[in-house]
Amino acid sequence: MESAMPEEEKQAPLEASGEGSKPEAEAEESTEVEAVQKEQQIRKSIKKPQAVGAVLSPEEDQEFAFDDIADDNGYDTDLEEKTEHAAYDHSGRTLYIDLCKSAGVVPASYYLRHIADSELDMRHHGLGTGGIKPLCASLASNSTVTKLDLGDNWLGAAGGLQVVHMLRENCFITELNLADNKMGLDVAKQLCEVLMANTQVTSVCLRGNEFDDRSSQFFADLITNNFAELGGFTIGKALMENSSLLELNLSWNHIRAKGAKGVAEGLAANNGLKVLDLSFNGFGPTYGLQELSKAIKVNTCLEELNLSNNRITTEGAVLFGKGLTLNSTLKVLRDIMVNDDFKDLHYQLLETMPELKVEVGVKVPHREKAKVHPMMKLRNFVEKRGMKMIDFFNTFDKDRSMSVTREEFLEGLEESGLNLTDEEVEWLINDLDKDGDGEINYSEMVAGHAEFSELEKKALAMNSVSM
Numbered sequence: 001m002e003s004a005m006p007e008e009e010k011q012a013p014l015e016a017s018g019e020g021s022k023p024e025a026e027a028e029e030s031t032e033v034e035a036v037q038k039e040q041q042i043r044k045s046i047k048k049p050q051a052v053g054a055v056l057s058p059e060e061d062q063e064f065a066f067d068d069i070a071d072d073n074g075y076d077t078d079l080e081e082k083t084e085h086a087a088y089d090h091s092g093r094t095l096y097i098d099l100c101k102s103a104g105v106v107p108a109s110y111y112l113r114h115i116a117d118s119e120l121d122m123r124h125h126g127l128g129t130g131g132i133k134p135l136c137a138s139l140a141s142n143s144t145v146t147k148l149d150l151g152d153n154w155l156g157a158a159g160g161l162q163v164v165h166m167l168r169e170n171c172f173i174t175e176l177n178l179a180d181n182k183m184g185l186d187v188a189k190q191l192c193e194v195l196m197a198n199t200q201v202t203s204v205c206l207r208g209n210e211f212d213d214r215s216s217q218f219f220a221d222l223i224t225n226n227f228a229e230l231g232g233f234t235i236g237k238a239l240m241e242n243s244s245l246l247e248l249n250l251s252w253n254h255i256r257a258k259g260a261k262g263v264a265e266g267l268a269a270n271n272g273l274k275v276l277d278l279s280f281n282g283f284g285p286t287y288g289l290q291e292l293s294k295a296i297k298v299n300t301c302l303e304e305l306n307l308s309n310n311r312i313t314t315e316g317a318v319l320f321g322k323g324l325t326l327n328s329t330l331k332v333l334r335d336i337m338v339n340d341d342f343k344d345l346h347y348q349l350l351e352t353m354p355e356l357k358v359e360v361g362v363k364v365p366h367r368e369k370a371k372v373h374p375m376m377k378l379r380n381f382v383e384k385r386g387m388k389m390i391d392f393f394n395t396f397d398k399d400r401s402m403s404v405t406r407e408e409f410l411e412g413l414e415e416s417g418l419n420l421t422d423e424e425v426e427w428l429i430n431d432l433d434k435d436g437d438g439e440i441n442y443s444e445m446v447a448g449h450a451e452f453s454e455l456e457k458k459a460l461a462m463n464s465v466s467m
Helices: 007-045 058-063 093-103 109-113 128-139 156-169 184-197 213-217 228-241 257-269 289-298 314-324 340-352 374-384 389-394 406-416 422-432 442-466
Strands: 119-121 147-149 175-177 203-205 247-249 275-277 304-306 332-334 403-405 439-441
Touching: 093 109, 093 128, 128 156, 156 184, 184 228, 228 257, 257 289, 289 314, 314 340, 374 389, 374 422, 374 442, 389 442, 403 406, 406 422, 406 439, 422 442, 439 442
Parallel strands: 119 147, 147 175, 175 203, 247 275, 275 304, 304 332
Antiparallel strands: 403 439
């Protein structure tokens, strides 16, 4: 017969069992706390890279987590947000993050925040060759960015080639700034090849890239270069192939002779250019104007042409006017100096182009109204200083080639202190540049002086007879 057990003793084993499990729970909680603390210590000990595009060491790469990237005013990155996986990433965001991770390169949060904008300004971000590669790879498939500024990023030749590869794939970018990246000759060659085939890019800035004279055979920087004959011929060939460039400034480039012909022939085959500035070059009746007249006859897109300061004579104006009779798109001929001879040409053109409007600002005085011939001023100036014409000419002719350009002659006149008005300078240069090639040879200067002396003698003889 079983003896009755007190109620307290029956509950004892259960209570003992509960007390035995409590230390185990506390041990597990302590382990979790230690793990969290250890993870925090690891995070604090990681030395993060200081610039976008910096490459991590193998040790840092193993421990570096993308959600630890610091955001320094938009130049480093913060990728705490989760990436949404779409069927196709039109921005290239996912590809950019993946490539940065695989290359151990710090992504640029500014780029990620503005990757869907139409205008992307990445100037001064210090991308370098490491940072530009994943960025260009993602831009190759980007369909939103149309204006891209990569100026001053020290891309170098390697980085410049990455941009070239991107442009081969991207068909949405229309404006591109690559200034101050020191890309060099090889990039110039390949970039030119891409732009000739690209139908979208309408504006490119390439200053500060160490493109020397050898680069002129690939493309033109357009402003304040000295392309002369070879450069003008090459630019003309480029115009034949390009249909997306809208505006071209070739002023002050010494383009003359075969170079002038090359540009004109390129314009004839071009079907996209709307504004062309050819001022302060060597287009004349002998070199360039005849071809330019032919180009104007067949060109159907050019709207504005600047031919100021090209020493276009009456003969040249007649040649060019023949081309205008068949042109229906040209709207503006800028800064052309005219005189009374122009009126006859104007009336002839009105017969075939009744809607033609001519706006004349300041009327150009006739030469005969000048009180003193500029050659007389030049001769008196030289004689007063006990010089000869050859001595005066040599002050302009720095390389002793016995030939100076229009610009060199102008600079020399200013430096000498000879006081001539703008009208007299233009008059003098037109008289001396007999062949209209844009240069003044010493022989032309001597011939001009001799011609003036003969005219002076005849004038004196006539005066003596009339008296």
